[in-house]
Amino acid sequence: AQSVTQLDSQVPVFEEAPVELRCNYSSSVSVYLFWYVQYPNQGLQLLLKYLSGSTLVKGINGFEAEFNKSQTSFHLRKPSVHISDTAEYFCAVSDLRDDKIIFGKGTRLHILP
Amino acid sequence: DTGVSQDPRHKITKRGQNVTFRCDPISEHNRLYWYRQTLGQGPEFLTYFQNEAQLEKSRLLSDRFSAERPKGSFSTLEIQRTEQGDSAMYLCASSSRTVNTEAFFGQGTRLTVV
Numbered sequence: 001a002q003s004v005t006q007l008d009s010q011v012p013v014f015e016e017a018p019v020e021l022r023c024n025y026s027s028s029v030s031v032y033l034f035w036y037v038q039y040p041n042q043g044l045q046l047l048l049k050y051l052s053g054s055t056l057v058k059g060i061n062g063f064e065a066e067f068n069k070s071q072t073s074f075h076l077r078k079p080s081v082h083i084s085d086t087a088e089y090f091c092a093v094s095d096l097r098d099d100k101i102i103f104g105k106g107t108r109l110h111i112l113p
Numbered sequence: 114d115t116g117v118s119q120d121p122r123h124k125i126t127k128r129g130q131n132v133t134f135r136c137d138p139i140s141e142h143n144r145l146y147w148y149r150q151t152l153g154q155g156p157e158f159l160t161y162f163q164n165e166a167q168l169e170k171s172r173l174l175s176d177r178f179s180a181e182r183p184k185g186s187f188s189t190l191e192i193q194r195t196e197q198g199d200s201a202m203y204l205c206a207s208s209s210r211t212v213n214t215e216a217f218f219g220q221g222t223r224l225t226v227v
Contacts, residue, residue, distance in 0.1 A: 006155075032214055044156070044204070044218040051214060090155050094214065099144060100169060101206075101216050103155040 002027040002095040004104035012110045013081055021076040021107045023065075023091030032094040033074040034101070035065055039087045047089070050074065061085070083111045117219035119205050125225045126195055133191045134222045138207030145188050146216055147180055148204040156204055162188060163210075195226045 007022045025031060035047040048059025055067040065076045074091060091104040118137045126132050138145050143164050148156035159178065160170045164185035170178075177195075182188040192199055202223050206216035 009153075034215055036218075043220045044206075046215050046217075049215050092216075098168065099208075099210055099214075100158065100161060101146065101208075102158055103148070105155045106153070108153075 002031065002093045002100070002102050004091050004093050004102055006091055006104035006107050008107050009105065010108045010110060012112055014112045015083055016080050018079050019077065019081050019085075019109065021089050021091075021109065023074045023076065023104060025072050025074065025091070025093040027072075027093060027095050030096045032096065033065075033067060034092040034094070035059065035063070035074075035076050036090045036092060036103075037087050038090065038106075044090065047076070081109070081111055083113070085109055086111050117205055117207050117217055119203075119219040119222050121222055122220060123223045123225075125227060128197060128226055129194055131191065131193045132195060132224065133189050134203055134205075134224075136188045136190070136205030136207075136219060138187070138205070139209075139217055140186075142207035142209045142217070143185070144208040144210055144216075145182055146206040146208070147188070147190050148206065150202045150204055150221070151200075159190075192224075195224075197226045200224055200226045 003026045005024045013019045033050040036044045037047045050057045050067045058064045088106045090106045094101045120135045146161040147159040150156045162182040177193045180190045202221045204221045206218045208216045
């Protein structure tokens with residue numbers, strides 16, 4: 001069965017600084033990978049997804065992620081964060097065999113002024 | 114299409130009572146998922162459907178939980194004999210296996226068991 005590990009429960013970062021949120025997955029077959037964002041008191045929305053092709057995926061709000069098959073990672077990056085990026089970020093994996101989508105525990109991004 | 118909708122948005126119930134939640138997915142989506150989310154945690158997989166067929170139910174889920182999707186459209190999640198530990202946000206999501214692949218989420222139903 002597939003699983004997702006988000007290594008950092010919280011990441012504090014200064015405004016306008018770069019950020020990387022780490023995600024590692026485990027699966028015995030090929031996968032789709034996703035990053036979702038949950039702003040305070042709001043529902044989950046898709047930030048970006050990797051299905052196939054280029055390993056560098058660009059999403060909304062200036063975020064991007066890189067799929068690394070050998071390291072089974074899908075880390076999320078942004079070159080310069082804004083106070084509005086304060087949110088919880090969830091990495092998710094979908095096993096191509098059964099399409100079940102499994103989420104990590106999330107990383108809270110805390111932007112410091 | 115207005116997206117995934119869930120009803121009710123909030124539910125307060127006494128311990129031991131039964132509750133039922135409804136989810137209406139995006140109309141052309143054949144996959145429907147139920148998740149549970151507690152404070153500071155990621156969505157925990159409960160069960161999912163392909164059309165009306167329930168494909169998998171989490172082993173962590175007790176027999177008090179049951180879900181249906183009788184005509185392959187809306188779905189219901191029932192919790193019998195609720196316990197305080199059932200208090201959580203219950204999320205529904207839908208996807209199209211052949212088109213988008215990602216799950217689109219509803220706003221959730223917040224359950225409080227008192």
